[in-house]
Amino acid sequence: MMARRGLLGVLAGGVVTLLSGCGLFERDPIYRFKMTIQVETPQGLKVASSIYEVRALLTNDLVTGGKGSRAVLRGEAVALDMPNGKALFALLRLANAVGSSDDLADMSMRVLDPAFDGNCLESAKRIASSDGVRSPSEVPLSDYPLLITFADTADPKSVQQVDPVDLVAALDVEAKIKHVTVERTDQDVSSGIGKRLGWLGVYPEPRLDNAFKPTPNPTLAQKLRHGDFYRGNAR
Numbered sequence: 001m002m003a004r005r006g007l008l009g010v011l012a013g014g015v016v017t018l019l020s021g022c023g024l025f026e027r028d029p030i031y032r033f034k035m036t037i038q039v040e041t042p043q044g045l046k047v048a049s050s051i052y053e054v055r056a057l058l059t060n061d062l063v064t065g066g067k068g069s070r071a072v073l074r075g076e077a078v079a080l081d082m083p084n085g086k087a088l089f090a091l092l093r094l095a096n097a098v099g100s101s102d103d104l105a106d107m108s109m110r111v112l113d114p115a116f117d118g119n120c121l122e123s124a125k126r127i128a129s130s131d132g133v134r135s136p137s138e139v140p141l142s143d144y145p146l147l148i149t150f151a152d153t154a155d156p157k158s159v160q161q162v163d164p165v166d167l168v169a170a171l172d173v174e175a176k177i178k179h180v181t182v183e184r185t186d187q188d189v190s191s192g193i194g195k196r197l198g199w200l201g202v203y204p205e206p207r208l209d210n211a212f213k214p215t216p217n218p219t220l221a222q223k224l225r226h227g228d229f230y231r232g233n234a235r
Helices: 002-021 104-112 120-128
Strands: 030-041 044-060 067-076 078-081 087-094 145-150 159-161 176-185
Touching: 030 078, 030 087, 030 104, 030 120, 044 104, 044 120, 067 087, 067 104, 067 120, 087 104, 104 120, 104 176
Parallel strands: none
Antiparallel strands: 030 044, 030 176, 044 067, 044 078, 078 087, 087 145, 145 159
């Protein structure tokens, strides 16, 4: 009996070793990054940042039957207070990707990892190990996050989009974006936006304006979800 148990133990150990060698027990690669926004104003330079966590996952392509990858983001929007009392928010989705899944996770890979070719798993591994990454790195205008403000922060329906090259129109203050940068970090993921925006609910529902019928021309409040402001336990 003892010999049989010993043999079973050896076999089980061999199976575990084999599976580990095949990568079945590999952990999902994870990294964190900081996004910082600097804005020049008549009262001086205003700076705000937020820290995010990205986890890369292996996926199955139901069409081809092959394997793919995707990135999952955790964190919250950057909130930058302007001299006139308004606030500029840099959301988790990108300005040029409203209505798509492209977000800050994808942006961080494109900006930090020169070798990024669409493979989120391999890119996340490189960034996590700081292998060849550019950190800190300037975010190009084409990869800017969606910038918004509120006429009244207590009213989510009062959301307004902010043009990154013309802040004056929406913010009513002479201001100009100086830099948007990302950098690799091991700091804790940012939290607390729920104290600023008390109406924020559970991701991914609801929209900022959830009481509307389907329309071919939805407003920004009808397009945006609470999950564009925070994801995970960042609230």
